[in-house]
Amino acid sequence: MKSFFEIEAYQELQERIDNITIDSNAQWGKMNGSQMLNHCQAPIKIALGKSDVTMKSNWLIKVLFKKMMYSPKPFKKNAPTPPQFRSLGDYDFNIEKIELQKWMNELWEDRNNENRKPHPVFGDFTKDQWGIMQWKHLNHHFEQFGV
Structure with a gap:
């Protein structure tokens, strides 16, 4: 599984974001391109500890969904x-x-951080899990817009 924290995967994401244009159309979902670019910033801000997003979490969410966040399954x-x-x-x-490019760059520069705050919903992740999760989320939305 690719990780945001691997140079090849990071560079690939940077190339792909360059190919998203104002005219890019979603292949699924309800967001337009600007909404998707805004949406993709949130998980990165969480990883950087620069988000005030709060959500109720419970054991069911953690058990059912946490592993999905970094599993190889899209x-x-x-x-x-x-x-x-x-x-x-x-x-x-x-x-x-x-x-989004700014936040991606900041997370890349912070890639060796082993002491991230817990995710507001899922709790603690390892560095590897954070990297996989970030790549997987960006990949999902970049594919949504055909890149």
């Missing part, structure tokens, strides 16, 4: 997004793209 298309992570606004595409 995320399901059209899976529901928790309200705290929905990007429903009217965002500026170019600004959101620059912001």
Whole structure:
């Protein structure tokens, strides 16, 4: 499984984001490109400890969904997004793209951090799990927009 923290995977994601344009259409789901770019920032901010997102968590969520976050199995298309992570606004595409690239760069620079705060829903992850989860989420949405 690829990891955001591996140079080849990171560079691939950077190349793919460059191919997302304002005219890129979603192959599934309800988000437009600017909403997707905004949405993709949230998990990165969580990994960096720069998010104030809170959610109720319980053992069932942790047992059923935590392993899915970093398993090799792809995320399901059209899976529901928790309200705290929905990007429903009217965002500026170019600004959101620059912001996502900025957050991706910051996480890359912080890739060796072994002491991340627990995820607000799933709790603790290892460095490897964080890297896989970040790559998997970005890959899912980049595929959604055909790149």
